[in-house]
Amino acid sequence: MTQSPFKQSPVKRLTHATMEKYENVWFGIATAMSVLLAVAVFASFVSGTVPRLEGEGGAGHHLQGVVNGRVDPRNLAGTPFSKPGVVDNADGTQTVFVVARAFAFDPGTIRVKAGVPVTFHITSGDVLHGYYVEKTNINVSVIPGQVSSFTTTFKTPGPLNIVCDEYCGTGHHNMLNKIIVEAPQP
Amino acid sequence: MTVSPPYDTPAPQRTLEPDAYRARVAPAIGDAAYLASLKKVTQYYVATAFIALFIGVLLGPLQAFNYAGINVYENPILKALLKSYYQGLSLHGVLNALVFTQFFISGWLLYLPTRDMGARINMKFAWGTYIMMTAGLLIAAVPLLLNKATLLYTFYPPMEGHWAFYVGATIMVAASLLVAGQVVLTWVGWKKQNPGQVTPLVTFMSVSLWMMWLVCSLGLVAEALLVLLPWVFGLRPGVDPLIAKTLFWWTGHAIVYFWLLPAYISWYAFLPKQAGGRIVSEPLARLTFVMFLLNSTPVGIHHQYADPNISNTWKMIHMFLTFLVAIPSLLTAFSIAGSLEDAARARGGRGLFGMLTHLPWKDPVVVGQILAMVSFIGGGAGGIITASFAFSPVIHNTAWIPGHFHITVGTAVTQTFMAIAFWLVPHLTGKRLVAPKVALASMWLWFIGMMFFAVGMHWEGLLGVPRRALISAVALPIYKEGYMHSQIPMALTGISGVILLLAGLSFFYVLFATLLSPRVDDAEAATPLPYSETISPAGRSLRGASPLVRATEPLLALWVVAFALVALMYGPVLMRLTQNASLVPGCNYYTTVQSEVGCNEQR
Numbered sequence: 141m142t143q144s145p146f147k148q149s150p151v152k153r154l155t156h157a158t159m160e161k162y163e164n165v166w167f168g169i170a171t172a173m174s175v176l177l178a179v180a181v182f183a184s185f186v187s188g189t190v191p192r193l194e195g196e197g198g199a200g201h202h203l204q205g206v207v208n209g210r211v212d213p214r215n216l217a218g219t220p221f222s223k224p225g226v227v228d229n230a231d232g233t234q235t236v237f238v239v240a241r242a243f244a245f246d247p248g249t250i251r252v253k254a255g256v257p258v259t260f261h262i263t264s265g266d267v268l269h270g271y272y273v274e275k276t277n278i279n280v281s282v283i284p285g286q287v288s289s290f291t292t293t294f295k296t297p298g299p300l301n302i303v304c305d306e307y308c309g310t311g312h313h314n315m316l317n318k319i320i321v322e323a324p325q326p
Numbered sequence: 327m328t329v330s331p332p333y334d335t336p337a338p339q340r341t342l343e344p345d346a347y348r349a350r351v352a353p354a355i356g357d358a359a360y361l362a363s364l365k366k367v368t369q370y371y372v373a374t375a376f377i378a379l380f381i382g383v384l385l386g387p388l389q390a391f392n393y394a395g396i397n398v399y400e401n402p403i404l405k406a407l408l409k410s411y412y413q414g415l416s417l418h419g420v421l422n423a424l425v426f427t428q429f430f431i432s433g434w435l436l437y438l439p440t441r442d443m444g445a446r447i448n449m450k451f452a453w454g455t456y457i458m459m460t461a462g463l464l465i466a467a468v469p470l471l472l473n474k475a476t477l478l479y480t481f482y483p484p485m486e487g488h489w490a491f492y493v494g495a496t497i498m499v500a501a502s503l504l505v506a507g508q509v510v511l512t513w514v515g516w517k518k519q520n521p522g523q524v525t526p527l528v529t530f531m532s533v534s535l536w537m538m539w540l541v542c543s544l545g546l547v548a549e550a551l552l553v554l555l556p557w558v559f560g561l562r563p564g565v566d567p568l569i570a571k572t573l574f575w576w577t578g579h580a581i582v583y584f585w586l587l588p589a590y591i592s593w594y595a596f597l598p599k600q601a602g603g604r605i606v607s608e609p610l611a612r613l614t615f616v617m618f619l620l621n622s623t624p625v626g627i628h629h630q631y632a633d634p635n636i637s638n639t640w641k642m643i644h645m646f647l648t649f650l651v652a653i654p655s656l657l658t659a660f661s662i663a664g665s666l667e668d669a670a671r672a673r674g675g676r677g678l679f680g681m682l683t684h685l686p687w688k689d690p691v692v693v694g695q696i697l698a699m700v701s702f703i704g705g706g707a708g709g710i711i712t713a714s715f716a717f718s719p720v721i722h723n724t725a726w727i728p729g730h731f732h733i734t735v736g737t738a739v740t741q742t743f744m745a746i747a748f749w750l751v752p753h754l755t756g757k758r759l760v761a762p763k764v765a766l767a768s769m770w771l772w773f774i775g776m777m778f779f780a781v782g783m784h785w786e787g788l789l790g791v792p793r794r795a796l797i798s799a800v801a802l803p804i805y806k807e808g809y810m811h812s813q814i815p816m817a818l819t820g821i822s823g824v825i826l827l828l829a830g831l832s833f834f835y836v837l838f839a840t841l842l843s844p845r846v847d848d849a850e851a852a853t854p855l856p857y858s859e860t861i862s863p864a865g866r867s868l869r870g871a872s873p874l875v876r877a878t879e880p881l882l883a884l885w886v887v888a889f890a891l892v893a894l895m896y897g898p899v900l901m902r903l904t905q906n907a908s909l910v911p912g913c914n915y916y917t918t919v920q921s922e923v924g925c926n927e928q929r
């Protein structure tokens with residue numbers, strides 16, 4: 141029989157009763173924390189700090205050639221993606237169409253206005269890419285056959301780097317472009 | 327003071343067997359030839375795992391140097407071996423995260439429950455699964471080494487790998503399912519022979535983990551069989567990348583728990599004994615594993631916050647469920663801290679520092695695991711951030727992510743497996759650990775290296791440096807404007823590469839020297855399975871057991887619930903995706919041979 145080393149323990153050992161008490165308290169804290177986390181994120185979501193992606197049939201998806209947020213990457217000709225670029229809308233807002241292809245975004249440099257809602261529609265002509273605008277929380281997957289749409293408002297004028305952050309091949313690290321946010325003209 | 331010898335823990339209300347508090351002893355196996363074969367197959371799994379890790383780890387510093395702004399891929403010797411940074415990275419990811427884990431876990435979790443139940447398993451079958459898994463590995467290795475599957479260990483079509491890669495990977499996963507099946511069926515047999523008995527803790531944890539793997543691997547199985555293989559063999563005109571990605575993350579999220587929980591088994595069941603303490607509570611440990619069985623799978627869409635055309639509502643639901651996974655991890659933190667405190671008290675430790683100084687800091691087995699757990703505190707906290715819909719876009723696919731998972735799977739899991747190897751290899755082979763001091767040093771070096779790595783990479787990520795990118799070769803001015811703000815974190819990452827190289831070399835020296843040394847001991851007597859004593863045991867008879875023990879015992883029923891939960895959380899999402907499927911042709915831009923570059927429009 142193995143001799144227990146604990147008999148010699150000069151210090152009082154832990155007991156079932158003590159452990160159970162603390163255990164329950166800890167369990168309560170853990171659960172409360174998880175719930176709190178979810179509530180906090182939900183609040184930030186509702187308050188609009190997260191640039192949410194518009195789903196199928198949502199706003200902005202009534203685009204020619206785009207059905208249920210889907211588009212045929214082999215045939216972008218019949219869609220607004222045939223001429224990627226920035227469109228100034230009548231109400232002062234802007235719409236941007238971007239096509240990602242290995243290893244560049246089309247158009248290369250985008251000029252948008254500060255303080256104005258800008259809606260992006262992005263798709264890919266080949267493999268998965270990422271559309272990450274540095275120093276912002278704009279970071280979406282660009283998937284062939286799918287359109288990623290979201291609306292955002294750039295607050296401060298200045299240049300921002302766009303980085304492809306989804307591995308797309310040997311030139312992935314060079315897939316970088318720019319957004320230039322321009323101060324609103326009076 | 328009344329202390330009831332030898333334990334000061336009287337059984338609460340219930341009448342547990344008096345010896346339930348005692349450390350378990352693995353049931354004796356009389357048949358020496360059978361035991362030798364069982365140990366041998368385990369040894370093969372474990373050795374294969376570490377050989378994979380060895381190669382994988384040698385590649386790691388090359389990536390770390392890249393993230394320090396140093397491009398070593400122009401070196402002619404390296405160029406002869408690897409076609410690109412991305413090929414090196416693919417090998418690194420596949421060998422470390424898929425091969426190492428898969429083989430180690432298959433060996434470890436076949437052996438443990440088998441010994442724990444004293445079961446006689448079919449050894450032909452066990453060897454068959456090992457051979458099958460190895461065959462899968464070799465098949466997948468060919469295109470990987472030929473730069474024909476430089477997919478960075480994801481399965482994200484329409485980036486197309488060579489068919490042999492998908493076939494090999496599928497065979498590997500299928501082999502692990504057979505191991506899972508063998509363990510679960512052995513347990514079902516044990517239940518039949520032992521009606522009314524509580525499943526012993528180690529078996530319980532192993533079986534619930536294999537059940538979880540059987541639920542979560544379905545996503546990958548479905549992706550391989552229904553999407554990827556028909557596509558690469560030209561039976562389908564194209565592939566829907568979003569469906570594939572969703573199936574991938576069904577497995578891809580829970581797989582991290584498939585990696586982590588085998589480490590938890592060691593922390594819960596064996597570390598207390600190794601440190602000189604006791605298991606805090608067996609019922610609590612069982613609850614933890616049941617929570618993982620139910621809750622780790624139906625949450626994978628938190629990896630797809632950035633993907634279009636999956637509804638925000640489903641993303642939110644998966645996020646909420648993800649946060650719940652923090653609970654069993656926090657319970658584990660509680661339990662292990664309790665065990666270690668108990669160990670320190672047994673060794674005379676008092677007060678905060680006494681608790682810390684009275685642990686066996688010279689034992690590489692204990693030190694490795696404690697450092698692994700410390701690393702996991704940071705990893706867990708970071709996991710909560712990545713899981714959050716609000717924070718995720720800031721760090722999604724940046725260097726932050728490899729920073730995060732090197733302190734979870736790369737340290738918490740890997741370092742625990744390394745520490746386990748220090749006793750498991752002697753236990754399996756009867757050999758003695760060569761150079762325990764070097765072993766101890768390797769554990770500290772690994773930990774320190776990974777801390778540097780984590781700080782460097784998390785920081786670079788916050789500055790916007792993307793992951794999986796040969797940033798040291800970026801020609802454009804953005805590199806100077808943007809990434810160059812990150813000199814300090816880049817330096818940290820570079821230093822980490824050097825420390826980790828030293829750590830890896832010292833660890834593998836000890837491991838391989840031990841494996842190659844002569845057999846000196848009767849392994850069963852010299853290194854028995856390190857079962858621990860228990861403060862609150864589960865008991866052996868279900869009748870006298872606590873409600874929690876009785877509620878967690880019917881694993882088969884809980885398994886059905888796990889399937890139902892996945893169906894509920896994934897069914898509607900996948901249904902919508904398949905209704906709107908949009909098939910696209912395959913492309914491949916990772917080979918540097920010009921003629922092979924491009925999209926395959928023919929399909």
Ligand code: HEM
Pocket residue numbers: 383384386387388389390391393415416418419420422423426478479480728732735736737740792793794795796822823826827830
């Ligand atoms: C010597 C130690 C190691 C070093 C220096 C190291 C370094 C790195 C670096 C810098 C990256 C990021 C590369 C990039 O995003 O471009 C990376 C990726 C990765 N590492 Fe490690 N690593 C080490 C050990 C490990 C271990 C032990 C594991 C897992 C068990 C692991 C698993 C991975 C995986 C899965 C990736 C991601 C591959 C991908 O993004 O496709 N690494 N490693």
Ligand SMILES: [Cu+2]
Pocket residue numbers: 240241242243244268269270304305306307308312315
């Ligand atoms: Cu790209």
Ligand SMILES: [Cu+2]
Pocket residue numbers: 269270304305306307308309312313315
């Ligand atoms: Cu890319």
